[in-house]
Amino acid sequence: MVDLLRQEVALATTWVVKLGTRVLTDARGRLDRRQIEQLASQVHQLMQHGRRVVLVSSGAVAAGMARLGLRTRPVDIPRLQAIAAVGQTHLVEAYEQAFGRFGLHAAQVLLTAEDVQHRTRYLNVRNTLLALLRHGVVPIVNENDTVSVDELQTTFGDNDRLAALVTTLLQGPLLVLLSDVEGLYDGPPQDPRSRVIPTVTRLDESIFALVRDTKGGLGTGGMASKLAAAHLAGSVGENCIIASGRDPEVLLKILRGEPVGTLILPQANQVPAWKRWIGFTARPRGKLLLDPGAVAAVVEQGCSLLAAGIVEVQGNFTKGDVVRICNAQGRELARGLVNYPADQLRRIRGLQSHQIAEALGHCPYEEVIHRDNLVLTTSLPAASGR
DSSP states (O other): OOOHHHHHHTTOSEEEEEEOHHHHBOTTSOBOHHHHHHHHHHHHHHHHTTOEEEEEEOOHHHHHHHHHTOOSOOOSHHHHHHHHHHHHHHHHHHHHHHHHTTTOOEEEEEEOHHHHHSHHHHHHHHHHHHHHHHTTOEEEEEEOTTTOOTGGGSSSOHHHHHHHHHHHHSSSEEEEEEESSOSOBSSOTTSTTOOBOOEESOOOHHHHGGGBOTTSSBOSSHHHHHHHHHHHHHHTTOOEEEEETTSTTHHHHHHHTOOOSEEEOOSSOOOOHHHHIIIIISOOOOEEEEOHHHHIIIIISOOOEEGGGEEEEESOOOTTOEEEEEOTTOOEEEEEEOSSOHHHHHHHTTOOGGGHHHHHSOOSOSEEEOGGGEEEOOOOOGGGOO
16 A cells, blocks of 8 residues: 555655664674665665665674674673774675675765764765765765764664764755664554554654653653654654664665655754754754743744843853753753853843943844854653753
8 A cells, every 4th residue: 555645755865764783683683694685675776766875774783792702792881892893894894795786885984973063074974975875875874883982871772863863964865764663653562452653743742652661751762762863853854764674675665655664744844954953963052041022032033032032141152152042941942053152141141232332342243143043943852851
């Protein structure tokens, strides 16, 4: 059965496909070469249909453990980093051989958080990925575990967010999160009465509540991290599909518009590339709390942020940093590039624009954050732990 909405979603020319460790390993936790070959075949067919594909791949630690003959995952970071370094070569070698059967090449792209936080490095990553795609190469993206410890300290989830960040980087793609589950269930997955939810039109608290654990908090990793990734991609206008990577034709079914997995529709309209970085990629360095009048001006009227509406300045930041824009209760409403450092902003908060020169001795900007450098954001529910 073909779904017309799914067919439209599948028209995206660029697909970012995240492959979880359990998709790429066998029952013993070792890298499954046959599975990688099967996935490479599907990617090849997608490319024959005019799609460009970026793979965000887990599996480096599992591959390294298998290569070194380890049965138990170490807990200390230096050993995990060493294992990941060994595993990365094994993982990319497997991809290169699998794609080589179709005359294609794989390219390893290792990233750290700083690579997308810093504007120049962010653009360099984007340009590299686009250049690889133009040459018909399949980028294999992973967090650089040999220098970054964030992913190694958790069991799942960081590559879900990494895939979402890559999606925001490449304007207009479809995000596909493949794991060992069929999609988002309307009840406990182990309950035979539970069913996969085919489409989510709004990622609100009721959807996040579906993956709460028995103690009332969201589970770490797994479906919780996938919903967070879908939220991030949806906030800039991109679609996301969560499905099982163990289905031997999952990508082809998505291409054909078949109702596989859970489709999560965008939570906002398309956001321009510059504002994607400001609102959803760069790390905020501070927080500005606004009075109700300023909140209405920024959120409802589309105005720039002026000093008069700021009631509190939190954090230490410099001119040009990204800061959170919040209401008086601290709820995030937007993010933007600030025109004043924190120490100056504390001196001029609450002042009218014509009073800034008197307070500082000069007035380089009337706006604290110009509307062109401001992006409205939709925060995740508080229970998500973001």
